[in-house]
Amino acid sequence: MEYETVIGLEVHTQLKTKSKIFCGCSTTFGAPPNSHTCPVCLGMPGVLPVLNREVVTCAIKLGLATRCTVNRSSRWARKNYFYPDLPKAYQISQYEAPICEHGYVEADLESGETRRIGLTRIHMEEDAGKNVHGAADDDHSYVDLNRAGVPLLEIVSEPDIRSSEEATAYLKRLRSIVRYLGISDGNMEEGSFRCDANVSIRPMGSDTFGTRAEVKNLNSFRHVAHAIDYEARRQARLLAQGKEVVQETRLWNTAEGKTYSMRSKEEAHDYRYFPDPDLVPLEISEQWIEAVRATLPELPADKEQRFVVEYGLPPQDAATLVASHHLADYFETVAGAVKEAKRAANWVLGELLAVLNKLGISVEESPVEAAALAALIRLIEEETISGKIAKSVFEKMVATGKAPAAIVEEEGLVQVADPEALRPIIQQVFDDNPTQLAQYQAGKTKLMGFFVGQTMRATGGKANPALVNKLLREMLPEPTAPADGG
Ligand SMILES: [Zn+2]
Numbered sequence: 001m002e003y004e005t006v007i008g009l010e011v012h013t014q015l016k017t018k019s020k021i022f023c024g025c026s027t028t029f030g031a032p033p034n035s036h037t038c039p040v041c042l043g044m045p046g047v048l049p050v051l052n053r054e055v056v057t058c059a060i061k062l063g064l065a066t067r068c069t070v071n072r073s074s075r076w077a078r079k080n081y082f083y084p085d086l087p088k089a090y091q092i093s094q095y096e097a098p099i100c101e102h103g104y105v106e107a108d109l110e111s112g113e114t115r116r117i118g119l120t121r122i123h124m125e126e127d128a129g130k131n132v133h134g135a136a137d138d139d140h141s142y143v144d145l146n147r148a149g150v151p152l153l154e155i156v157s158e159p160d161i162r163s164s165e166e167a168t169a170y171l172k173r174l175r176s177i178v179r180y181l182g183i184s185d186g187n188m189e190e191g192s193f194r195c196d197a198n199v200s201i202r203p204m205g206s207d208t209f210g211t212r213a214e215v216k217n218l219n220s221f222r223h224v225a226h227a228i229d230y231e232a233r234r235q236a237r238l239l240a241q242g243k244e245v246v247q248e249t250r251l252w253n254t255a256e257g258k259t260y261s262m263r264s265k266e267e268a269h270d271y272r273y274f275p276d277p278d279l280v281p282l283e284i285s286e287q288w289i290e291a292v293r294a295t296l297p298e299l300p301a302d303k304e305q306r307f308v309v310e311y312g313l314p315p316q317d318a319a320t321l322v323a324s325h326h327l328a329d330y331f332e333t334v335a336g337a338v339k340e341a342k343r344a345a346n347w348v349l350g351e352l353l354a355v356l357n358k359l360g361i362s363v364e365e366s367p368v369e370a371a372a373l374a375a376l377i378r379l380i381e382e383e384t385i386s387g388k389i390a391k392s393v394f395e396k397m398v399a400t401g402k403a404p405a406a407i408v409e410e411e412g413l414v415q416v417a418d419p420e421a422l423r424p425i426i427q428q429v430f431d432d433n434p435t436q437l438a439q440y441q442a443g444k445t446k447l448m449g450f451f452v453g454q455t456m457r458a459t460g461g462k463a464n465p466a467l468v469n470k471l472l473r474e475m476l477p478e479p480t481a482p483a484d485g486g
Helices: 053-065 164-181 221-240 286-293 300-311 315-322 325-336 341-359 370-381 387-400 404-410 419-432 434-441 445-458 465-475
Strands: 003-014 077-080 090-093 100-108 114-126 130-133 141-144 151-157 193-203 213-218 248-253 258-264
Touching (some): 053 100, 053 114, 053 151, 100 164, 164 300, 213 258, 221 248, 300 341, 325 341, 325 370, 341 387, 370 387, 370 404
């Protein structure tokens, strides 16, 4: 039996507001435990939450950016459960009336195809605190409530995702969007962008959903993909054995590359949601929504389109460049200062990204600034240096931070583009390789490449390749036998 995998994702993204969602405590990460707390976020009796307006603005931003309906009226709900990191024994969230609904995110696949993934809802809520378990010689557990009350947006997708590749593409695009909007740093490893995956399978062609398992604890794109693939295989194996898939919550174990049952449906929490009596329903004016709309930056999908049209880039190149708006800005600075945008894209996507990956740094920390890379590309365009020499100049720019012109000058790398200088060198190549010359004359015209290579080598890579080709065609003997290419 052939199965289709059906995936829905729930993402929690932590907002970058200065203060918490219902009190004035700082959200800064890494402070001493419990130093960013007050009676409100400690859950003391008798206190009242006061909504942080900026959180609502962030939610409106994301709602507009993902083509959601921003509801003019939404409601706060209490999600009740008992856990040491939740002193109130309830989390303030939104349930029946979320702030945003019915949007979508468009994700680019490797194949160049675009998939539209529907969003069921986006709602606002507060984060819980953190339990910290003592090291080996310490049998205590501790509770740090600095994170309690930090604002989150939960983004719930429709079950529109069909593979781990689509899931990854969706998450990457969603993360780009929150970063473009400046509402979250989207850092998965630090827990500010967390994902739970609902995975089920069904016979190919069926339109009813299978029983799903929810996989929690996914903190990297790779883990999300591996967990989805593992679940699809596990569920198919169960069905093949005539068994049933159980609806349950499962945990991803990175070390073993497996999911484990955490709790079954029977043990599932009943959160007893009800409207929070401490907070009035949230009413948002049309003016507020329009004011937020006016501040939206150009978003990844629009930027990608523009890069294709304005710079004539292949969609795949454009998609990679817009994944980070810093990288997109870097590219535009380079492209604006050189003749050919495509060449700028090749350098940014090739040499620059290779160096950044090798050093494990982001483009904001690049050792070569956009203006310096543009200066290097102009040296190629002006035929001062060859593309090949430029690559070694780039390496030296990374290592020394020097300007490309200075490196070219110091190392005598200026391209040899003078026919009178190149002719004697080519003659020398002929004299040194009489066998190949005779073979060429006998019809083995493929040896042209050999002579180009030898000439480039004899000039230390500095000869202008186009001129070398031209001169070789002039200077090589006419083949006597029919060119058989062999
Ligand atoms: Zn507080």
